[in-house]
Amino acid sequence: MATRLPLAICFIFGLVMFLQYFSGHPLARAAYNHILDWWQIIFAFTLLVGVAAFIKSSLRKTQVKKDAPYALIALAGLILMPLLAVIDGTDIDSPFLWAFENMLAPLQATVFSLLAFFVASASFRGFRARSVPAAILLGTALVVLVGRVPLAESISELFPKVTFWIQNYPSMAARRAILIGIGLGSMTTALRVILGIERTYLSGE
Amino acid sequence: MNIGIIIAGVLTLAIYTFLYKDNPVYRAAESLLIGLSIGYALVIFWQTTLMDRLFEPLFGDGELLLIIPLILGLLMFGRFGRKTSWLSRIPIALMIGAGAGVAIPAMLYARTLKQMSASVMPLVTAGGGFDIGGLVVVAGLLSTLAYFYFSREHRGLMGGVARVGTWFLMIFFGATFGYTVMSRLSTLIGRVDFLLTDFLHILS
Amino acid sequence: MERLKIRWIIFAGLLLVVVVSYLIDFRFGSRPSPQVQKCYDYIESLPDSAVVMISFDHEASSLPEIQPIALALLRHAFRKDIKIIGLSLFAEGTAIGYRLLNKVAGEYGKHYGQDYVFLGFKPQYISAILGLGESIRDVFPEDYLGRSLDSLPFMDNIISYEQVAMVISIADGDRTVHWIEYGNARYGQEIMAGLTAAMITSYDPYLASGQLFAVVGGLKGAAEYESLLGQPGKGGRGMLAQTSAHIYVIILIIIGNIIYFRNRSRQGRG
Numbered sequence: 272m273a274t275r276l277p278l279a280i281c282f283i284f285g286l287v288m289f290l291q292y293f294s295g296h297p298l299a300r301a302a303y304n305h306i307l308d309w310w311q312i313i314f315a316f317t318l319l320v321g322v323a324a325f326i327k328s329s330l331r332k333t334q335v336k337k338d339a340p341y342a343l344i345a346l347a348g349l350i351l352m353p354l355l356a357v358i359d360g361t362d363i364d365s366p367f368l369w370a371f372e373n374m375l376a377p378l379q380a381t382v383f384s385l386l387a388f389f390v391a392s393a394s395f396r397g398f399r400a401r402s403v404p405a406a407i408l409l410g411t412a413l414v415v416l417v418g419r420v421p422l423a424e425s426i427s428e429l430f431p432k433v434t435f436w437i438q439n440y441p442s443m444a445a446r447r448a449i450l451i452g453i454g455l456g457s458m459t460t461a462l463r464v465i466l467g468i469e470r471t472y473l474s475g476e
Numbered sequence: 477m478n479i480g481i482i483i484a485g486v487l488t489l490a491i492y493t494f495l496y497k498d499n500p501v502y503r504a505a506e507s508l509l510i511g512l513s514i515g516y517a518l519v520i521f522w523q524t525t526l527m528d529r530l531f532e533p534l535f536g537d538g539e540l541l542l543i544i545p546l547i548l549g550l551l552m553f554g555r556f557g558r559k560t561s562w563l564s565r566i567p568i569a570l571m572i573g574a575g576a577g578v579a580i581p582a583m584l585y586a587r588t589l590k591q592m593s594a595s596v597m598p599l600v601t602a603g604g605g606f607d608i609g610g611l612v613v614v615a616g617l618l619s620t621l622a623y624f625y626f627s628r629e630h631r632g633l634m635g636g637v638a639r640v641g642t643w644f645l646m647i648f649f650g651a652t653f654g655y656t657v658m659s660r661l662s663t664l665i666g667r668v669d670f671l672l673t674d675f676l677h678i679l680s
Numbered sequence: 681m682e683r684l685k686i687r688w689i690i691f692a693g694l695l696l697v698v699v700v701s702y703l704i705d706f707r708f709g710s711r712p713s714p715q716v717q718k719c720y721d722y723i724e725s726l727p728d729s730a731v732v733m734i735s736f737d738h739e740a741s742s743l744p745e746i747q748p749i750a751l752a753l754l755r756h757a758f759r760k761d762i763k764i765i766g767l768s769l770f771a772e773g774t775a776i777g778y779r780l781l782n783k784v785a786g787e788y789g790k791h792y793g794q795d796y797v798f799l800g801f802k803p804q805y806i807s808a809i810l811g812l813g814e815s816i817r818d819v820f821p822e823d824y825l826g827r828s829l830d831s832l833p834f835m836d837n838i839i840s841y842e843q844v845a846m847v848i849s850i851a852d853g854d855r856t857v858h859w860i861e862y863g864n865a866r867y868g869q870e871i872m873a874g875l876t877a878a879m880i881t882s883y884d885p886y887l888a889s890g891q892l893f894a895v896v897g898g899l900k901g902a903a904e905y906e907s908l909l910g911q912p913g914k915g916g917r918g919m920l921a922q923t924s925a926h927i928y929v930i931i932l933i934i935i936g937n938i939i940y941f942r943n944r945s946r947q948g949r950g
Contacts (some may be wrong), residue, residue, distance in 0.1 A: 273562035280566060281573035288577025293864075302636040304814055307807045310574050311819075313806040315525040316549030322518055323556070339498075341507040342576070348511020349518075349856040357517040361775075361783055362825060367519065371775045373480035373825070374487060375516055376740035378509040380667060381491040383741035387664035388495055388691045389667070390657050395690055395932040399940045404646045409933070411650025416930055418670045419658060419877075419900055420923040421708030426866075433712065434564045438651055444616025445648035447591050449619075450885050452624050454587025460510065461576035466581075468567075470574045473565055495691050517771045522776070524800040528822050552692045571804075578806060578862070586861040586891060594889035613888075655898070659745060659878035661698075661925040662899040665918045666744015668698050679703070 278467040285448030325349070411437060485675035488667060616644040690859060694928060707916045708923075712904040715887070716892040720756070720908045722846070726833035728761035728890035730837060730845045731742065733812075736768040736777030737805075741878050743776065744949035748902035748915040749874035750780050750850050756909055758788040758795075763834060765844070766798040767820070769805040769855050778824055793832040805858055813841050813867035841869040846893070848875040860891045874901075 284306060291303040328347070332342035355366040362368070400406035417423050418434030463469035484627060490505035530549075534542040554563030595617050599610045622634060623641030630638040673679045712720065713822070726732070738746050757764055766781045769772040778798050785796055792798075799820040802808035811819035816838060817829050829835045837843060847869055849856040864867040870893050875883065877898030886892035896905055899922060902915030906923045 273565070274878075277484050277562075277565040281569040281576075283573070284570050285573035288574045289580055292578070292581045300814070304811070304818060305541065306574055307811045308542075308818065309548065310571055310807045311525060311802055311811075312530050312542070312545040313552070313571055314807070315521045315530075316552045316567070318517060318521045318789075318803065319549075320552045320555065322514060323553070325514055327556075341503055342506040344504055346510035348508045349511075349515040350511075352512060352515030353519050356523070360825075361519065361523065363779070368775055368779065369480060371516060371740075371772075372570070372779065373484045375509070375772075376743055376776070377484040377489065377510045377670070378487050378505060378512070379740040380663065381488045382506070382509065384660075384663040384667045384744070385491065387660040388694055391694045392567060392661045392687050392690045392933060394929050395658070395686075395936040398933050398936060400937055401940075404642050405518035407628040407643055408650040408653070411647045412654040413930060413933065415651050415654025416657060416926045418868050419898075420926050421652070421710055421900075421903070421919050423921045424711055425708065432710075435713070437647060438611075438881065439888065440612045440617050440646055442648045442651040443880055443888055444613045445620045445641075445644040445717055446881060447595065447613075447885040447888075448607075448617050448620035448624065448644075448646075449819055450587050450589050451621065454499040454583045454591070457583045457587070458580050459919045461579045464572055464576040472568055474561075513772075516775075516899070520771045520774050520801050521803055523826075524824070525803055527890060528800070528820075528826075533821070534915055550925070575806065578810065582865055583863040586865040590889050590891060591885055592866075594885070655880050656878040658898055658900070658922070658926070659742075659876045661922060661929070662745040662877065662918065663742065664694075664698055664744075665702065665899070665921045665925070666747075666914070668695075668702050668921070669744070669914065669918065672699070672702060679705075 274470075274473060277473060278470070281472075282465055282467060289465070322336075322349070411442070481674050484673065488671065489673070615640070620644050690932065694925065694944060697924045702918070702921040704920055705917070706920045707912065708903075708919050710900070710903045710907045710916060710919065712908055713901070715897065716721055716901050716904040716908070717897045719753075719832035719896050720905060722758060722872070722894065723753070723756050723762070726760060726762055726845055729763070730768060731763045731765060732757055733765045733767065733844045733847045734777070734781075735847060735849045735851075736766065736773030736780070737770050737849050737851040737853070738773050738776070738876075739770060740772045740776065740822060745876050745899050745902075746850060746874065747780070747854060748913050748918075749775075749896050749905070750777075751784060751911060751913060752902055752911075752915065753848060753850070753874055753896065754780060754784040755787070755911060756905075758784055758790055759909075761795075764796040765816075765838070766796065768801045769858075770851075771801060771803070773850075774801040774824070782809055782835040793827075793834055794820070795834070797829075797832055797834050798824045799829075805855060806862055809858055809862040810866065813863065813869070815840055818850075829950050839869045844869065846870050846872055848872045851948065852879065854879075856892070857886075860886055864916045877901075891930045904924070 287302055290305060291299040329342040329346050332338040352367065352370060355370055359365045359367070398409060400409045414437060415434055418430040423430035460469060477617065487505055490501045493499055494502040530542055530546060533539040548567040551563045551567050554560035595613060597610050599607050599614065601607050619637050619641035623638040623645065628634055684851045736750070764781065766777050768777050772928045781796055781798055785792070788922065790796055800823060801820060802819060808819050820829065822828055841863065847859055849871060851873060856871065856875065859871045864871050872893045873883065880895065880897040883892055883895060887895060896902065899915050899918050902913065903919050906913045906915050
């Protein structure tokens with residue numbers, strides 16, 4: 272029951288969503304629209320489960336002396352946003368959007384901008400032309416770095432032209448091969464999931 | 477001075493202390509980020525999906541069929557109990573099955589057939605010359621696909637073609653690296669703009 | 681300790697280069713790339729009754745790079761009196777998109793509900809993209825602020841993708857891929873994108889096959905679009921710093937490789 276029922280549900284819904292692609296019948300359309308709706312709603316519940324798990328884990332960390340302050344700060348942040356939304360909604364001048372704009376967005380953007388420093392450091396320490404493929408990689412990266420700055424364009428039109436040629440032909444060809452491979456693999460995996468051969472989503476089956 | 481800008485500036489500098497080394501100020505800012513992100517997502521998910529698509533239609537407009545996704549959604553909480561954890565597999569199976577069902581035609585058409593058909597192009601121009609770009613695309617596509625074909629050992633002709641495929645892959649990774657460096661630097665420039673303009677008022 | 685010192689020197693060097701070059705207010709003349717020109721020409725060709733859907737599919741982490749692109753596209757659309765339906769398939773894109781739409785709408789005297797709407801966010805993006813092809817109201821019965829779509833004059837004759845000329849996905853990840861694979865493949869909806877530079881090479885095959893109409897990519901793309909619009913913005917402002925930082929990274933790579941080959945030849949001799 273614990274395994275057979277989910278497998279049966281996966282099979283039924285997978286088959287319905289696959290077959291409806293080939294049918295314009297009103298019943299097929301209705302089933303399609305309902306399933307899309309249910310999928311959306313159930314997905315939203317996964318966040319609630321995640322929030323509950325986070326709260327549980329953070330409360331456990333508050334018992335550990337060195338982690339306690341950070342867990343409390345995280346919980347404070349978690350409570351703050353819904354509290355602000357309840358107080359004054361989520362419209363343009365609301366405290367909720369203010370907190371997003373002045374706390375969440377700057378924090379996220381700054382954490383991401385740290386990568387610029389690490390990329391520079393990695394470029395110095397790790398980016399070596401050790402072999403022919405590495406030299407090709409390095410050479411292409413240098414061409415792109417040079418070709419996509421306005422200074423290079425001012426010097427010669429050849430710089431951006433070479434960059435775009437590399438992007439539109441050899442680089443695109445390799446990416447296309449990867450896409451085709453992923454497409455074929457994804458189709459196979461989807462089929463295996465529907466048929467119940469692939470069961471990793473059942474947590475360890 | 478705008479209190480919001482001050483807070484944003486202080487939090488920005490707190491994160492940048494990590495560049496020296498990991499420290500309590502950075503960890504505090506990081507913890508705040510995690511909490512705010514989850515709290516924000518909770519509000520948005522609740523308001524735009526659960527209220528909008530479930531509770532209002534179900535309890536306001538009487539769309540009783542929505543009891544099904546409500547029950548399935550509540551079954552997700554089964555994973556917190558050892559004896560009830562299997563119940564959470566049911567809504568997960570619905571989502572995975574539905575996703576797999578719509579993915580098959582999408583992957584087949586968008587990633588496979590359309591990409592293959594776009595690769596079939598004239599390699600000789602009307603004037604009788606070779607279309608170098610087209611030749612490069614076909615050569616790159618076939619050699620890279622040969623590289624990813626692991627059912628046959630990469631020796632002899634196959635090995636040579638796969639090696640050429642490696643070179644094309646290196647060109648792709650190199651181009652991607654170049655653009656990624658560009659992207660990361662742009663993000664840093666944006667934060668420097670904020671610090672110099674809005675926070676420190678050095679620039680107007 | 682030696683490694684840490686080198687790291688700090690590299691970090692400090694990068695910060696110095698970016699700060700000093702950003703302090704200099706110098707703008708390059710940005711010649712538009714073919715993709716940016718294509719985006720611009722398309723929006724320019726739309727009649728003022730056209731409806732465009734703009735999806736803010738990105739996180740706040742990429743805001744410094746993405747925001748100039750979004751602002752340039754929104755300014756162009758509002759300048760052309762094109763009607764805009766905003767939405768988001770990323771939670772953080774919701775607040776960002778709503779804020780940007782209102783900001784730019786205010787610049788052009790546009791009114792919510794008549795010239796633009798913001799539908800909000802839906803978490804399951806595949807379901808949302810497919811659902812919009814059937815009925816926008818089924819996916820978003822209400823807008824972001826909880827108003828019924830039927831109460832907004834703007835949405836009177838807009839049912840699904842059929843009334844939408846173009847979907848513009850402003851993304852820092854693979855959401856645009858899903859617009860292509862589900863919106864374009866299933867419903868034939870034309871898709872355009874505003875992307876971070878890091879994502880550009882991933883979308884080249886879709887551009888080549890015509891599944892993706894055109895792309896405005898990175899801060900450079902934003903600078904090019906601003907120059908076409910004749911409206912300077914953060915894109916163009918950042919180009920000197922971008923150039924300087926690129927040169928800095930190139931020098932680091934060259935120095936690193938010189939040191940590597942010198943050490944290798946010494947080891948070879950020894």
